[in-house]
Amino acid sequence: MTQQGASPTKRKRLVVIDGKSVFYRGYYAMPGLSTKDGTPTGGVYGFAVMALEVVKRLQPDYVCVAWDKPKTNIRRRLELYPAYKAGRKPAPKDFYDQIPLLHELLEAFNWPLYEFDDYEADDIMGTLAVQATAQDIETILITSDMDMLQLIDLHVSVYALKKGLSNIELYQPESFTEKYGLLPQQFLDLKALKGDSSDNIPGVPGIGEKGAIELLKEHHTLDGVYENLDLIKETMRKKLEAGKDSAYLSKKIAAIWTDAPLKLELDKLEVSACEPQDIRDVLEKLEFRNLARQLPEFMHVDAVVEAKQATKQLKPGKLVTIDDNKDLEKVSIPKSKQLIIQSVCSDDRDRVPEQITLGFDDQTLVLDLTKLKGDLVKNFLNSCFMAHSGVIGYDLKATFRSLIALGVNLPAVQHDVLIGSFIINSLRREQSLSELAAADLGIHLDEGMSTPADQVAVIRGLYKEQAAELKKIPSLLKLATDIEWQIIPVLADMEQTGILLDxxxxxxxxxxxxxxxxxxxxxxxxxxxxxxxxxxxxxxxxxxxxxxxxxxxxxxxxxxxxxxxxxxxxxxxxxxxxxxxxxxxxxxxxxxxxxxxxxxxxxxxxSKLHTNFALTVAQTGRLSSNDPNLQNIPVRTELGKRIRTAFVAAEGNTLVSADYSQFELRLAAVLADDKEMIDAFNRGIDIHTLTAAQVYGRDPEEVTKNMRRDAKVVNFGIMYGLSTHGLVAATGMGYDQAKTFIDKYFQTRPKLKAYIETVKEQAKEDGYVENLLGRRRPTPDVKSSNFMVREGAMRAAVNMPFQGSAADIMKKAMIDIQAKLQGTKAKMLLQIHDSVLVECPEDDAKEIAQLLKDTMEAAYKLPVELTVETDIGKNWGEI
Incomplete structure (x- = not known):
């Protein structure tokens, strides 16, 4: 936010915030932000950031918030024009769920919130501005509503939010005229002529902003335009004549009403009346810890500090760029507690590495790979990695692909801040480094990190935060150490290897x-x-x-x-x-x-395809393939099989697949501690035939194909929250028959039913569910007032232990497979949920198939035996 110069008369300063406008920007700027229990906080966070910026940069004497009262705020304008704001979609439910948290924050700041029937927030802001001007008080209005520009004068300025929370434009009389070529008092007539599609204000059909500005430059006011129609070109004149009523109606609708029923009581708006500790307590409660730590600076600032200086709190090291082999030869590897690494690649499909950044304690080295040649870079990087126990980074998988391309030995992973953020709270959407910096470190830069040294400083700061969080939950720390960090080099190798396409x-x-x-x-x-x-x-x-x-x-x-x-x-x-x-x-x-x-x-x-395996998309921990997605090619259709045939092994090689059989169902038996199911699996009994026999009351040899099919649908469907309606749709049963089938199923599987109820209870009581390996999925929506949202959240909660356990055990198997393939000519190419695809020389195929089977079946010790089926073929369609 640009600092506004001090008023020459040193008037007192009032800041009025368009609350819903700022809150809305924060909500969409930080869509995935939530507390550890899953409570969404993006809108509140955005408002908190803006609130602290207001105090820090504008140094107001008084602050208050104007709010649009739901439903009743536009009644008067609707009486004038029933189509006013028609077509606007309501905000999502979790937008409104955050408003009570905003009220807590405002109460801590001691900032009153004003809302009234029949008055919009801009009317309230206009009323306050008029009353403040009468008391010779300078007013600054913070909003994204450009209607507020009609209030600009020598006492009133507008800070307009243009995009997100960082792109803000100051409007004063001079800057307004510079932008529009008009005086601020002409802005309302401008709106009357051009209309406003965002509010569904019609204006004069066929006249846009450019034409309206020219008319007002020539004739000054709306009245002046209509008094001089005979001087206006025929085409424009006809539009004005046809749209006269619409123009004057639009002016009446767009005008800010300054008669809201409130009185400016300055003693209730004093910034100095707040207790910083109260603000800190709310910020801590909302888990905005870095904002809380910066509170003393915000609340007791004497001089304006540019936002970019926030990174200096993290002490970026000296930045050194190496672009000459002779200079690299002279570099001695610094001693460092942590080694941070990032890379930049070309945008083409070959993903050629162009830059490697190495962050040491006191300096950041940037290796310009477009200029450095030969093995010097490889040798230097290998030496760096040998001198450190592991590396820290953001999206290390991408960096490791670069290292593989350079022929460098991959280092151990100490921490990845992208994945660490997701492990701690999987409700977060995959976020950029700058978004994580804003959310977790309180660092706000207009265009992200400006230098590699800034990036290194932010990664180091995020690492410290996340490491402390993971230590509080040992199961998550173990998951990160044993699974997530170790799978990164495996996936990087698979992605870099790619698969041949015919x-x-x-x-x-x-x-x-x-x-x-x-x-x-x-x-x-x-x-x-x-x-x-x-x-x-x-x-x-x-x-x-x-x-x-x-x-x-x-x-x-x-x-x-x-x-x-x-x-x-x-x-x-x-x-x-x-x-x-x-x-x-x-x-x-x-x-x-x-x-x-x-x-x-x-x-x-x-001719190789290189997919990307994402670790931070599925909240269950399941890998997700994208760019292109190779996990969704149909398996059972003839056309899908023909497409898979295009994925081939190189000359002299073959493909080997290994697939867990009934993986999640076996895990369900373990999670539910269903001894009968476990015993059936271990004895090799067909679980679907057994289930059909029990539900239909038949001997196993009497079970028909249709009976077994119905049982199979339920066996697998129960883990996904299969309902009676779902069984009807999947099998064609009648509703009563389907309901009876599910009831009898649970009578034969009481342990599974009890386990599912336990998971549901945990989702409601603890606010999360977890899998066998300790991964957690927050479950805030199981308490939603919306039935559909609540039921969907409960189905996801029930499914998570089954699918999540399978996903993490599969990762463990892949880690083990990669280790055992070392020294062979076999390469893992793809993972498709419960299966992996490997390429190897034809002569080694049977040996590799057995290796895959043995390794996957032994990946995780369980009371139930895991069974793996393998197949061999020249192309993917054959297996």
């Missing part, structure tokens, strides 16, 4: 699939008796429900008509042949665009 095969397949799509289109047009855009939901709905008159009972209906989503079309499957054709058309066109056409464009110069 692009010629896919190009031939693309032509064949295009013919298939054309055939499907002709069949669909034949059933519809006309051509139309099959991909258009509106046109498809018109064909299905108007022309073909398919039944609409039970079909969801939105504002634009009946839904044609897959779930709705499935209800019509037996009503008309066109439904199957449309379903097939959608599947084929999606696979063509997502894989057949796209994958060849993503290969490197060696």
């Amino acid at each position: 692009t010629h095969y896919l190009s031939l397949m693309a032509a064949q699939v295009e013919d298939m799509i054309s055939d499907l289109e002709q069949q669909i047009y034949g059933f519809a008796d006309q051509e139309f855009n099959i991909s258009s939901p509106a046109q498809l709905a018109e064909i299905l429900f108007t022309k073909l008159k398919l039944p609409t009972e039970g079909i969801k209906k939105g504002k634009t008509g009946y839904s044609t989503a897959a779930t709705e079309l499935d209800k019509l499957r037996d009503k008309h042949q066109i439904i199957d054709m449309i379903t097939q058309y959608r599947e084929v066109t999606k696979l063509k665009s997502t894989y057949i056409d796209s994958l060849p464009k993503l290969v490197d110069k060696n």
Whole structure:
């Protein structure tokens, strides 16, 4: 925020904050921010940042907050214009859930919040500004609502939030005129002419800002424009004549009303009346610890300090850039408690490393790889790593890919601040380094870290914070040490290795699939008796429900008509042949665009695809593949199998897959301590046949394929919160039959039912659930007042121990596999949830398959035996 110069008359200063506007910006600037128990705090954090900035930079004598009272604040304007602000979507529920926390913060600051029926926040701010001017008090309005510019004068300034919380523009009379070429008192007439789409204020149709400004420069006011219509060009004149009523109505709607029912009582707004300790207590409660630590500076500041100086609190070391081999030869490796490393790569598919940053205690070295040549860099880095026990960084997996490309021996991981943040609170979305710095260190820079030394300082600060947090929860520290840190080099190696893609095969397949799509289109047009855009939901709905008159009972209906989503079309499957054709058309066109056409464009110069395995997406800890996603290629469809056929082994090599059998179901038996299930698995009994026999009351040899199928659906579905409706949809059972089936299932599996109830209770009481290895998933939404949100959160909570345990055991298996593959010519290429794909020489395939089976089955000691199935083939489609 730019400092405003001191007033020459040294008037007292009032700051009025548009509360909802600032809160809204904070909410969307920090969307994933929450406390450890999952309570969302992004909006409150954004407001807290702005509040402290206000005190620090503007040094006000008085502060208060204006707020839009829900629903009733715009009643008077709606009477004038019923379409006012029409179309605005309500904010998400967790936006409103944070407002009580904001009230706590405001109470600590001793800042009153004003809200009234029939008055918007800008009306309240205008009223306060007028009253303050009458008392010769300078007023600063903080808002993102540009309507406030009409209040600017020698006493009133506006700080306008342009984007996020850091891009702020100061408006005073001079700067307003410089921007618009008008005087502030002309701004309301400008709005009257051009309108405002954000508030649905119509203005004069066909006149934009540029035209409106020219009119006001020439004729000064709205009245002046209409008094001189005969002097205005015909095209513009006709627009003005047609829109006269709209212009004057718009002016009335956009005008700020300064008669809100409040009196400016300065003694109640004094900044000096707050107790800093009260503010600190609230910040600590909200887990804004770094803001709390900086509070003395904010509350007792004597001079303006630029935001960038915040990084100096972390003491960035001396920055040295090495871009000449001779200079690198002279560098001696500094002694350092911690070694921090970052890298920069090219943006192309080959991901060529361009820069390596090394952060030592007192200095930061930047190696410019575009200029340094030969093995000198590799040898230097290897020496650095040998001199330190491990490295710390942000997204070390990306850095390790660079090290692999350079031929460097990978160091041990001491800590990764991206993954550490996610382990501590998995509700956080994957965040950039600058976002983590703002959230956890209270460092706010307009354009992120300006130098590598700043980045190193921030990473070091985040490491200290996270290390302290992890020590408080030993199970999470063990998870980080044993699993998350060790899987990083494994994934980096897999990503850097990539998998060979037969692009010629896919190009031939693309032509064949295009013919298939054309055939499907002709069949669909034949059933519809006309051509139309099959991909258009509106046109498809018109064909299905108007022309073909398919039944609409039970079909969801939105504002634009009946839904044609897959779930709705499935209800019509037996009503008309066109439904199957449309379903097939959608599947084929999606696979063509997502894989057949796209994958060849993503290969490197060696025809290899390099996916990215994300560790911070799935809250269960499951790996997620992206750019491209190779985990979602269909397994069971013929077209999916043909796409997989394009993934091949190099000449002389073959592919080996290893897949855990009934992985999560075996873990369910362990988690529930269901001795019968454990014994059945260990004796090799088919668990689905056993379940069907128990539920249907038959001998195992009497169980039919359909009975076993139903049991299989429930066995796996229960871990995902399968409901009666879900079983009906999956099997075609009647509702009563499905309900009876689930009831009988739990009668035969009382231990599993009891365990699920325990998980639900933990989700509600502790605010989190955890898996076998100690990973936690916060569960704040299980207490939501919204039924759908609450039920969805409870299903996710129940699933987490099953899927999360499987995910982390799979990571442990991958770590073990990587260690055992050392010294062989085999390379791990992909992980697809419960399976891995390895490439090796053809002659070694059987040996590698056995190695995978033995290693994965022994990855984690459990009372139930883990079973792994392996397969071998020249391409992925064969296995």
